[in-house]
Amino acid sequence: MLYIVGLGPGSQQLMTQEAIETIKKVDTIVGYITYIHLVEDMIKGKDIVTTGMRGEIERSKKAIEIAETGKDVAIISSGDAGIYGMAGLVLEMAAKEDKHVDIKVIPGVTASIAAAAALGAPLMNDFCHISLSDLMTPWDVIKDRLDAAAKSDFVICLYNPRSKGRPNNLREALNIILKYKSEDTVVGIGKDVARKHEIDKITTIKDLDETEINMTTIVIVGNKNTYVADGRMITPRGYTL
Structure with missing residues (x-):
């Protein structure tokens, strides 16, 4: 399963319960390094995949590839993943490349x-x-x-x-x-x-x-x-x- 998770604006207090639970249960976290830092105390022991700024396409491809192996993976965005976040790109890429992976968007506070x-x-x-x-x-x-x-x-x-x-x-x-x-x-x-x-x-x-x-x-x-x-x-x- 590939989860696209909105982390909220910055504070873990403004993360949704669903976002917290999703991050806890997945095997792998994919994200821009700045966003990884926002949740670093929650992801110890997990596989972490990071890129720098403007690495959105690379991150999306990697998250889809990991999901295809059967692992649960979360690709993270700040705010809400569907508002200037990663949700649209991941869904577009999966559709264009005919990738049959289960995807769920987890909303966040924009x-x-x-x-x-x-x-x-x-x-x-x-x-x-x-x-x-x-x-x-x-x-x-x-x-x-x-x-x-x-x-x-x-x-x-x-x-x-x-x-x-x-x-x-x-x-x-x-x-x-x-x-x-x-x-x-x-x-x-x-x-x-x-x-x-x-x-x-x-x-x-x-x-x-x-x-x-x-x-x-x-x-x-x-x-x-x-x-x-x-x-x-x-x-x-x-x-x-």
């Missing part, structure tokens, strides 16, 4: 949900996820999605918002959003969510400091009704109070 809980309740009405990484998706497509989401006044969760190789994508994204939203729109920032040096901050589009944002940050841009009360970011669901 970064936007963990950040939202720390910030208050910003996702109480319709929201969407948009990754600002153009490694897999053309930047023009991302811009079109940003435009549509902002025009429709979604709460927008920005994944992979800024890196050394993409220092301007966040600013360009915010400029697109500002075509439809006020510069005073509330923005929540969750950095290293559920990890040792977590930072949670509420600001506005106007006052957002881009230098504080990196690839381990989730940026949540509110809708026109999102507000701050008692230090909490709140998007109303629409109840009459």
Whole structure:
């Protein structure tokens, strides 16, 4: 059996019980070295297969090969494996190569949900996820999605918002959003969510400091009704109070 496991955002306290039980029972763990470190105290004595950054295809192939031998193997992702994680790639590869292995996806807590809980309740009405990484998706497509989401006044969760190789994508994204939203729109920032040096901050589009944002940050841009009360970011669901 091949399990595709979402580890949650970083803390073992935010791992699902099913994810914990799956990691305990499998023979082999396959993962990016950073994710292996998140669960290293849980996987002693198991066979470990690791790769560096951008080794997703290699890891997927190896996990499928191990599962074909009859062993139980887990390939791990941070957050939820089905949200910018390994689930899609593994399933695509198994289908394309006609690999007849049993596969089960184990869900996890994605970064936007963990950040939202720390910030208050910003996702109480319709929201969407948009990754600002153009490694897999053309930047023009991302811009079109940003435009549509902002025009429709979604709460927008920005994944992979800024890196050394993409220092301007966040600013360009915010400029697109500002075509439809006020510069005073509330923005929540969750950095290293559920990890040792977590930072949670509420600001506005106007006052957002881009230098504080990196690839381990989730940026949540509110809708026109999102507000701050008692230090909490709140998007109303629409109840009459």
